[in-house]
Each structure stands twice: as C-alpha cells, then as structure tokens.
Amino acid sequence: MFRISSDLIPFGSSAAMDLAWPEHFAADLERIGEKIRSSGLRVSMHPGQYTVINSPDPEVARRAALDLEYHNLPLDSLRLGPEHKIILHLGGVYGDKDTAKERFIKRWQDLSPAIRSRLVIENDDRLFTIRDVFDVSSRTGIPVVYDNLHNAINPADTSRPDLDWINLAADTSRPDLDWINLAADTWQPADGRQKIHYSQQDPDKRPGAHSSTIAVLPFLDFYEKLPDIDIMLEVKDKNLSALKCINCISNRGISALEAEWGRYKYSVLEHAPAAYQAVRQLLKDKRSYPAIEMYLLIEIALAKEVQLGSAVTAAQHVWGYFCKQASPAEKSRWETALKKYINGAASLGSVKSVLQKLAFKYDEDYLNYSYYFEL
DNA sequence: CACCGTCAAGTCGCA
DNA sequence: TGCGACTTGACGGTG
Numbered sequence: 162m163f164r165i166s167s168d169l170i171p172f173g174s175s176a177a178m179d180l181a182w183p184e185h186f187a188a189d190l191e192r193i194g195e196k197i198r199s200s201g202l203r204v205s206m207h208p209g210q211y212t213v214i215n216s217p218d219p220e221v222a223r224r225a226a227l228d229l230e231y232h233n234l235p236l237d238s239l240r241l242g243p244e245h246k247i248i249l250h251l252g253g254v255y256g257d258k259d260t261a262k263e264r265f266i267k268r269w270q271d272l273s274p275a276i277r278s279r280l281v282i283e284n285d286d287r288l289f290t291i292r293d294v295f296d297v298s299s300r301t302g303i304p305v306v307y308d309n310l311h312n313a314i315n316p317a318d319t320s321r322p323d324l325d326w327i328n329l330a331a332d333t334s335r336p337d338l339d340w341i342n343l344a345a346d347t348w349q350p351a352d353g354r355q356k357i358h359y360s361q362q363d364p365d366k367r368p369g370a371h372s373s374t375i376a377v378l379p380f381l382d383f384y385e386k387l388p389d390i391d392i393m394l395e396v397k398d399k400n401l402s403a404l405k406c407i408n409c410i411s412n413r414g415i416s417a418l419e420a421e422w423g424r425y426k427y428s429v430l431e432h433a434p435a436a437y438q439a440v441r442q443l444l445k446d447k448r449s450y451p452a453i454e455m456y457l458l459i460e461i462a463l464a465k466e467v468q469l470g471s472a473v474t475a476a477q478h479v480w481g482y483f484c485k486q487a488s489p490a491e492k493s494r495w496e497t498a499l500k501k502y503i504n505g506a507a508s509l510g511s512v513k514s515v516l517q518k519l520a521f522k523y524d525e526d527y528l529n530y531s532y533y534f535e536l
Numbered sequence: 537c538a539c540c541g542t543c544a545a546g547t548c549g550c551a
Numbered sequence: 552t553g554c555g556a557c558t559t560g561a562c563g564g565t566g
Binding site: 209210211216253288508 | 537538544545546547548549
C-alpha cells in the first residue's frame with residue numbers, strides 16, 4: 162500500500178489551476194500506473210479534515226466536493242480501479258449528529274459515481290465514532306476503515322441508554338477485533354481487500370497524536386489476532402515502521418535484517434554503543450532470523466539520549482567512507498563542523514549535513530540509503 | 537544554516 | 552467573539 166500525498170499536484174485543488182497536467186504528464190502517469198497495477202500495489206488518497214461534505218454551508222460542501230474531484234483525478238489519470246481508495250471522515254456535527262449524518266448521506270448521493278466508487282469512511286478521534294460510521298455505511302454501502310487509535314480516544318458507545326455512567330465506564334469499548342470483523346462485511350469484491358488503520362499513541366503528546374515509530378511488541382500482540390487483511394500504519398517514520406512490521410511477521414531471511422541493520426547502525430551507535438555491539442552479536446548466526454530481538458534493541462537504543470562521545474564516534478565512522486578521497490577543502494569543512502559540535506557551538510545536524518553532502522557527491526549508496534540522516 | 541513563524545483548508549471547544 | 556488545535560508541506564525572515 163502507498164498513501165499518495167494530497168500535495169502531489171501543486172495548486173491542484175485551486176481555482177487558479179488551468180494546466181492540463183494529466184495530458185502533459187500522460188506518458189509518466191501511464192508508466193507509473195502500469196507499475197502500480199502490475200506490482201499489485203494499492204494506493205490511496207486521504208483528504209485532510211478540512212474536506213467536509215456535510216457542512217450546512219452549501220458553499221463549503223461544494224468546495225469539498227471539488228476537493229474530492231481533485232483527489233480522484235490523479236487516481237483516474239493513473240488508470241486505477243475503485244480498489245484504490247479515497248479515505249474520508251464524516252465531517253462536522255453542528256449540534257445534532259443525526260442531522261449531520263443525514264446531510265452526509267444526501268451530499269454523498271450527489272457525488273460523481275467515480276468518486277463514490279472510491280470512497281471509504283473512517284472513524285475520527287473526537288466526533289464520529291466507529292458506531293456512527295457503521296450507521297452511515299449501513300445506509301449507503303460505503304466501506305468502513307476501522308482506526309484503532311481513534312476508537313481508543315473516541316470510543317463507540319456500546320452501552321444501552323439506561324446504563325448509568327459507572328457501568329458505561331467499565332464497558333466503554335468493544336475489542337478492536339469485533340469492529341474489524343463487522344467492518345469486513347462492508348467491503349465488496351470491487352473494493353479490494355479490507356483495510357484498517359493502525360497506529361499507537363505518542364506518550365509525550367496530546368491524545369490521538371501518532372507515535373514516532375511503531376513499537377514492535379504491541380503491534381505483534383495486535384496483529385496475531387487479526388484476519389488476513391491490509392493494515393495501513395499511521396506513524397511519523399512511515400516506511401521505516403512498515404518495513405519493521407513486515408520483517409517481524411514474516412521470515413525474509415537474515416540478509417533482509419542485515420540490510421536493515423546497515424541502514425540503522427550509525428543511528429544506534431550514536432544513541433547507545435552497547436546496543437550497537439549487541440545487534441552485531443545477534444546477527445552473527447547466519448541461520449537465525451532474530452527480527453524481533455533486533456528491532457527491540459534498536460527501539461531501546463533510539464529512545465536513549467544521544468551522547469556526545471558516541472555521536473562523534475558514529476560521525477567518524479561515516480567520515481571513514483570519504484577520508485581518502487575528500488579534497489583538502491572538504492576535509493577542513495568536516496573538521497571545523499566536528500570541532501564546533503564538540504565545543505557546543507553547533508548542532509549534530511550540521512555535522513551530519515556535511516557528511517550527507519559528501520555521501521551524495523561520492524555516490525556512497527550505503528550511506529545515501531542510511532537512516533542516519535533521517536533519525 | 538538552524539530555527540521559527542506563516543500559509544491554506546473547516547470545525548469545535550474553551551476563554 | 553476570538554483563538555488554538557488538528558495536518559502537511561513549502562517558504563520567508565532572522566540571527
């Protein structure tokens with residue numbers, strides 16, 4: 162799966178956009194679309210929370226419908242079928258949820274068939290619960306994407322109206338799996354595989370904020386109960402977590418872990434030299450597949466503060482790729498940057514920036530694909 | 537060059 | 552009534 166950014170086409174949703182970009186980029190779109198189709202990739206687009214089709218203001222609703230057209234156009238231009246989805250929340254409440262749901266359904270009926278065939282609806286983190294979403298789905302047939310974190314923050318009311326608040330608190334939500342199984346029935350063959358959103362709470366941020374990375378143990382605990390469906394992660398480090406989870410739920414061979422370690426190693430080294438050594442030991446047995454252990458060590462290491470000494474060591478490891486071929490000017494730039502960092506006059510980022518430019522210039526792909534410059 | 541503010545979108549909740 | 556939070560990226564100004 163791949164989530165296409167809403168910023169794909171600059172000014173794409175603006176009234177000022179009069180470029181015939183689908184024609185202009187026809188050859189590229191054809192090539193990319195063919196790659197998506199032949200590889201079995203499923204792409205999707207996620208309009209922001211500002212796309213509100215159920216607003217009482219008809220002008221807001223009109224612009225929201227145009228925004229959905231804007232999101233549909235790239236998918237149509239790639240010649241992708243209706244299993245490539247557009248994911249939408251229900252919108253605002255305006256003091257009366259039932260009326261707001263009715264208005265969503267009415268506005269949905271006026272959308273073009275192409276958009277309606279792509280649309281899926283998701284529970285949000287403060288207004289419409291998964292139960293509200295099922296309510297709308299049962300009357301429209303729109304497939305439901307269940308979001309576990311949103312349901313934890315904004316749980317569906319599973320109580321009877323006569324239950325008092327104490328009992329309600331004790332039985333505030335059904336298990337994720339119940340909702341996921343219910344959502345399965347809303348997906349038709351033309352919609353492709355059922356998809357859910359999975360994310361974890363960032364411990365230091367407001368409720369509902371996504372974590373920086375997916376913690377592997379809670380993910381596996383969640384995953385082992387699931388039927389065979391698609392899971393889209395919502396997480397700051399994006400594909401890093403996706404690859405982590407894939408590597409932990411399937412044996413992709415020790416070489417896949419070694420490749421991952423190659424990308425993580427300098428970051429781990431600057432946070433925790435002991436963990437760096439531990440992972441090296443762990444990967445020595447070439448018949449093993451210690452994915453979970455490796456990612457746990459990486460998670461623990463990256464959660465620690467960067468130490469100046471180990472950050473210098475890691476940077477010097479990276480500098481080792483260039484020390485022979487670098488020009489005198491480059492050598493002096495590196496030494497100055499490192500000295501300033503050690504004296505507290507510059508950030509670690511400025512040292513890495515010097516190294517990243519060298520990696521690009523000298524075509525060191527081992528470093529160009531390293532997470533050292535990202536984490 | 538790091539850092540911070542600003543911009544676009546619509547709604548809701550809290551001063 | 553007005554402001555901040557939500558989200559995402561680019562971009563401009565400051566020191």
